Amino acid sequence: MVRTQNIRHSYEQGLDIQFPDLDIAKGEALLILGESGAGKTTLLHVLGGLLKPTEGKVNINSTSIYDQSNAHLDRFRGDHIGMVFQQAHFIPAIKAVENIELAMKIGSGKIDNDFIQDLFDRLNISHRKDAYPSQLSQGERQRLAIARACVNKPHLILADELTSALDDTNCAAVISLLKDQSAALGNSLIIVTHDQRLKDHFENSITLKSWRS
């Protein structure tokens, strides 16, 4: 499902990061741990099609994602990849459910309201559908972010520090929800974090070495 080869990324400032090869099967989950500066976000962006690495290949669903045009990559990202970030940002001018509808419209071209309702039910935020993002709590926002990541039924979900800002209760709840959704959709899941609390929730984990000397 997801396979990387010899990924290396050099920043203009001189920072040069080499990443281990990954190979994740369909439906599998992988936890990538690492201290800050280890290149976690860089790796996640490379996997998500947001940052073309200086060297190496990323294959998702047998497509070498950086060997296609930018337009195709945008399309591919919308179709195949869902992402969750540490800070859940939404468009403040529209309601929670409208943010999800928009993501679905952009990604799939059409809006499936039944599926969205289903997602909201499973994430326990149905009662907050018509709230504006600014009215949501941190935990609700993160659940809404998971809804956004799942709405286009991606093959791969990438999560970047999604629990760092949450307390233990919310952290456990959000992780189990993410895993459940992932299982329900049958997609692969990669989480990068420095949050050691997550170790217990995942069977597979690797640790990135810090490249800062």
Place this chain on the structure above:
Amino acid sequence: MNWIRLAWRNIIHQPLTLLLNVLLFALSIGLMYFLLMLNDQLKTKFDNNLADVDLVIGAKGSGLQMILCSMYHVDAPTGNIPMSDAKPFLNPQHPLIKSSLPLSLGDNYKGYRIVGTEHGIVDFYKASMAEGRLWNYSLEAVIGSSVADKLGLGIGDRFFSSHGLEEADDLAHDHAAIKVVGILKPSGSVLDQLIVTDTRTVWDVHDHSAEGHDHEGHDHDDHDHAHHDHEGHDHDDHDHAHDDHEGHDHGDHDHAHDDHEGHDHGDHDHAHHDHEGHDHGDHDHAHHDHDSHAAKALTRGELLAEEDKEITSMLIRYKNKTDFRTLSLARNINANTNLLAAAPPIVLNMLYDRMGLGTKALQLLALLIALVSAISIFISLFNSLRARKYELALLRVNGARPLGLFGLISFEGVLLAFIGFVAGIILAYVVFFFAAGSLSERYHYNFDPFQWHPSILWIGLGALAIGFIAALLPAIKAYRMDIHHTLSK
């Protein structure tokens, strides 16, 4: 939820910014459109009222004032001219003049000018009757359609004129009631705003005002019998006046027996009999009797014979506009007579130039406001972009193309401009609607507040272009945004 709705929701999410942007934009668009409408309608009205008049002749003074007064009825007369001077130009035998029209101005009723002239004025302005008939006697008047509407006057109604062009009760000539005998159809010309009557009416009303109520002082050979201010009279005098009347030679005059049209007009005893039969303590009857004393309308020949009288001005149409004698006619009048001659097209072009200056200044101001509103849209989009870059980056993560973001931001600019444009046009029409009332009162024109001006299309396109240009830089910034960079911060 789609891009267009998103753009809309984004701009109404910040109502104060929206208000500022729309207000600025509406102000500039509104001012521009208002000026265009006003200029256009004024020019159209002025041109409509040219009525093929080649020359206006009046008393010495300002040519512009004379033309504004005689053709547009917005200014006071430059003065009067004696009939002896005016005579040659009113003579139907004049070799260069196809037609001419005498005007006697100076009175108004509730701000609507009363023009003493001839029946020919109706043809001059290509107007026609809606109801009633033209005047046959002094103190009969035909009113323009606006006068009828605004003042609610109908056929058979009577009113007192007052002096000048402004409405003033204390200047009312309350001795002679003028009776409405006809109403004109709307012609789009200044005639809509006028009360037209025979030259004799103006003379009658004025001779009275000049000589007060002293009937004994009247030269009754020259005068008609339309001058009975019974209200102000001492009744002894009144009786005396009647004696005078009876002593008249009525053979020359046809009495205006409006209510007695079927009568033999030679039967003056009949009319006077009415007088004598009156109870003079009751003054309400006075108006009624005027008709029976009013004289018949003047023919051109009779008018020319009244050498001691005065008129205000004359409207002249040439036989041949290109005849060299025609071309020098105005110059000759100005050089060799006590009269002033001015050609309306030339004077009007001068006026347009002057008006144009003021309009240009205002248009420049409108453009300046447009520039400021463009900058305001630019700044608000640019600022909001800083706050919104994260959410925009997330739209890219969801699969949005850079062009999509470019479209979103530029559409927000265009949408702001469009709302401003619509608000501006509405503003212009609202202002024009309220201004039209006072403008038509002051300038004696009917403005049509709901007329489209073709420039609305260009203004609209210009507005959208301004919105787009103002949004261009922020939109390009959104287009070129590096997702990785934005999300890493």
